[in-house]
Amino acid sequence: MDVIRLSERSRAWGQAVLFIYLIFSPKFVYGAVKPLEANPHAKRLYDDLLSNYNRLIRPVANNTETLTVYLGLKLSNLFELNLKSQVMTTNVWVLQKWVDYKLRWDPVDYGGVENIYVPSEHIWLPDIVMFNNADGNYEVTLMTKANLRYTGEVLWTPPAIYKSSCKIDVLYFPFDQQSCNMRFGSWTYNGFQVDLKHMDQKPGSNIVPVGINLSEFYLSVEWDLLKVPAIRNEEYYPCCKEPFSDIVFNLTMRRKTLFYTVNLIIPCVIITFLTVLVYYLPADSGEKVSLCSSILVSLTVFFLLLAEIIPPTSLAVPLLGKYLLFTMIIVSLSIMVTVGVLNIHFRSPSTHTMGPCMRKIFLHIMPKILFMRRPPYNPGDIFYRDDTEGDGYIDEDYRDSIDSCADLKDGSKDCLNYDCSNYKSGLHDDDDNVRGRPSVADADNVIPRHLTPEILSAFEGVRFIAQHIKDADKDNEIVEDWKYVSMVLDRFFLCVFTSACVLGTCGIIFQAPSLYDHTAPIDIQMTRILQHGISTPPTVASPTLTPRKLKPFIHLKPQR
CATH class of the missing domain: 1.20.58 (Methane Monooxygenase Hydroxylase; Chain G, domain 1)
Incomplete structure (x- = not known):
């Protein structure tokens, strides 16, 4: 019973909610709501223009007539210039404009409608491709809508990401400048069928100094754009006698060298x-x-x-x-x-x-030139220095014995008779005696024979020590000379x-x-996009088309 009562109560609440909805619904208050309809004039114009339109046929009244297509390029991003693969990746808008005589109408007949947007797949499009494509698609892949004006003028600006081949010059890397080209042209039609021109091209000139629109360009963190000219070319191929026109867009870039x-x-x-x-x-x-x-x-x-x-x-x-x-x-x-x-x-x-020549050059001449000063050499230090063991110094008793050895090695008879005082006193009195005194090697000639064998053995030992110290002094002086020569060479x-x-x-x-080129980057001067990413409202500036001969308006018969 409780379940039945609960279901009846829920049904009553539902009916109440439905009643309230019907009372406050717009249909009840304002009457029946009419279905939304699009612009009937634009719809009728669209049907009239494309009902019998053939998008596969070149839109000219006479087959011998040349269709002029105006081409432009708006650079949005310079993604990368890969030096290793020599490929430049860019994000661009391909601006294309031409006159299709089959897409004209009189705005008076269609409620004042002067332009209309139609899917680009439904109208004739020039097969403009990039010839020096390195990877990806040659043609535009995103088919955006085309803008039609009542004069027959068609404006189509699809975006595209191109990977173009670029010859890299690494001679001055990383202080280098690179020049890359993007070459566009019709893949099928020759120059007599489709005449390709730049949007800003002046009569009588095939060069446009600023051929790329940089108003929506995001500044690159690696490159500065210096020049963006465009050049129109006409080339002849062996297969055909007709010329083929193309437009080459050049980007001259200078590397930012901080990194x-x-x-x-x-x-x-x-x-x-x-x-x-x-x-x-x-x-x-x-x-x-x-x-x-x-x-x-x-x-x-x-x-x-x-x-x-x-x-x-x-x-x-x-x-x-x-x-x-x-x-x-x-x-x-x-x-x-x-x-x-x-x-x-x-x-x-x-x-x-x-050698003497080496000694003169490296010990006397070059030190003066190199502002080197050698400390004076004291040969007497060797007598009081031990180069092999210990702390390097000799005790007092041993030093006295060496001093006695220095006297004994002069070979004086007075010293050998234990009366060295007279010899020492006269050592500094007469320079001739010093220069003419006998050497240690001649000590045998002055050794008295009446001395005991013990004294003679001691004398021989002292003489040997003196001679050894004298030779060590000479060797050490030569070693120090070689070291000084190496120091001179190091300084040199x-x-x-x-x-x-x-x-x-x-x-x-x-x-x-x-490093000597102080040309101001053109991208900084022309872009309207600030560094924080805000841009001014874009305006697509394009010249007014002046076709060779405009056909009179085709008054399409309105559909009943």
Whole structure:
């Protein structure tokens, strides 16, 4: 019973809602609603124009008459210029205009309708294609509506994304300028059937200085547009005697170099000047060759990065490649020079002898030229220095024995008779005696024979030590001379390689003509799209068509 009551209550609520809807419905208040209808004049015009229209036939009254098609290009985006594949990708609007005598009407007969939009698939279209297409479709794929005027003028502006082939010149990369073309023409009709002209072309001239509309162009982050001319050409092919007309739209672009300067040029310059520091590094550190090798490996990595960017062409070496090659040559030469300097640094008297000419040049002349000053050499330091073990110094007792040895090696008879005071006092009185005193090698001639064998053995030991120290002093002086020669060579090559790096860097990088070209980009001057993405209302400016001969209006018979 409860279920039956609930269903009856729901039916009552439904009837109440339906009653309220009928009362407040527009049909009840205002009467019957008439169905919406489109513009009857436009509909009638559309039916009259296309009822007997054949879109496959060229719209001319006489087959020998030439149909003039005006072509223009509006650039919206420059998506990419791929250096590796040599393809330019652009987003454009292809502006096409012509006169179709079969699409004229008198606005008076159709309620004052002067223009109408019709699907482009229903009317004749010029088969304009891009000849230098690299990938994708040759023709327009998005069939937008065409705008028809009562004079028979047809305006069709379909958008398209084109991938055109572009010959890349990498000679001055990354300070380069590129010139790419987009060539449009009719694929089927010759110049006597369809005469292709630019919308802004002046009579008697085939060149339009500003041939691409940049009013809706979004600025590129990689390129600046310098010139956008258009040129009309007529070419003859072996197959036909009739001319074929086409229009070439050119884009001359200059690369924005900030990215490559920060990520390629500056690191390469820094790595190049690191080579100079190799000659400032002491030879005893043992890291000169290691530093050169590390720099060479870094440059190899930059070469690999460059190979991934530029096309594999053998026509020209890019500017950055020249600089990297120059840097690698500098680093390779620095490795060879460093090996030679280290060879000189570690020479010894037992293996090499320094000639007098070399001694004069590297020890006397070149240090003055290179502003080098050598500390004075004190040969007496060798007597108080231990070069092999310990802390490097000799105790006082041993030093006194060496001093006695220095006296004994002069071979004086007074000293051998244990009366060295007279000999020492006279050592500085008479220079002739000093120069004429006997050497240690002649000590046997002055050794008294009446001394005991123990004293003679001690004397021989002291004489041997003195001679050994004297020879070590001479050897150490020669070793220091070789080290000083290596220091002179390091200073010399430091100056040479610094000059070479500065001159080479400036001479290679400043070859690029774009560094001296201060032409203002034309895209910044002509675009109406601001950087934050807001644009002014676009206006499609196109010249008024002046056909050779306009046919009188065709008064279409209105349908009843």
